Amino acid sequence: MLKVEHLRKNFGNLEILRDVSLEVHRGDVTAIIGPSGGGKTTLLRCINFLEKADGGTLTFGEETFDLQTIHRKDIARIRLRTGFVFQSFNLFANKTALQNVTEGLTVARKMPKDQAVDTAMNALDRVGMKDRASHYPSQLSGGQQQRVAIARALATSPEIIYFDEPTSALDPELIGEVLSVMRDLAVSGMTMLVVTHEMHFARDVSNHTVFMENGQIVESGESKALFLQPQQERTREFLRTLSAER
């Protein structure tokens, strides 16, 4: 349902992404792992047009777009079908948890208010945040904020949700609650593209894993296989240093 081909992105003279191609099928949970600075965040941001790519195409559903020349209207249209969860949550500070979720429904999708509230409450319930619906972000812990952010993405019934290191900004004791919400989502069949440093999640929850380094995809494949028998030396090395750290 999502296909990225020959994606290129520079920041100034620096080549951040060089010819990245990636495909995600409906129901897939794909993890993107790799060392810091490898371009994982940039990749997600280009896919959701938060960053303008310098080349490449994106196929979303049935349609294919040139990432460099894609029209604003098309961007807006695709965004209505996707969700994005940020490392730093980015909840609207002036809105309650509930309003954070309804905003995308009533404002962007013109859903009637009471229907939006119902939908939002359902989403908040799924992430275990229903009883905090009237709290403002400043009144919530990091883990709770991230769960609200997931509900916000979830409520719009997206065809795919992008996660950019959703647990990296969290205290260790709060990581579990967010991962468990994501695991539930994965089990329910949600299509997810997840940049993560949580190797357990990549190995046990995602069915595909992509290893990225220096703006390129080094290796990708079925998660179990990639973790058990990495084909590339670089992947082996990366996984080895990770397990050595632990």
Added chain:
Amino acid sequence: MTERLWQILVESFPKILLPGLKMTLPLTVIAFAIAMVIAIVVALIQFAHVKILSQFCRFYIWVIRGTPLLVQLFVVFYGLPKAGLILDAFVAAIVVFSINEGAYCAETIRGALEGVPSGQIEAGYCVGMSYTQIMWRIVLPQALRTAFPSLANGLISMVKDTSLAMNITVAEMFMATQRINARYYEPLALYIELALIYLLFSTVLTWLQRLGEKKLASYGGKEARHA
């Protein structure tokens, strides 16, 4: 204090307060309301880096902040008639005060807009909102909350600055006091009385500012967390 002086002060009190309520107050309220509209528009234009328009806005702020308010009043009231535009003194005062205050508030609001984390704008895009919707519903409300104390200060300064309008024949409190003084020649007592009335106005506004800040804080600000 002599009986006569006391008598003068008591008699003049309503004569000063009344122009305050009829001129100073409406002048302040109307001009500040218009200033806020100007400021928000100018701040948004600059924040969005709208071509040409934002250059024009910078020019406007540069000119207004770089010239004395009194000179601006004279240009509009005494100068513009030469160019064929004759304005009533009160209208001229409204025009000058709102344009002047608008420039200062625009800078305050622009700063506050830039203080809103850009991640929230991106999050807005990601849930499908348009730039206008994001600015209007997410960024501007937060910026106005941040800017509130400075804006309130601006309002309080403005009450006092309206005394300058006397120079273009607006019959506000200062002029009223001058007239009374011309009759009784008690400058010390009368001008202190005038000062006290200004103080009264400012005090009420300061009190309103506190009330407003409390209300905004209970709206989920940082303070609310510990409440």
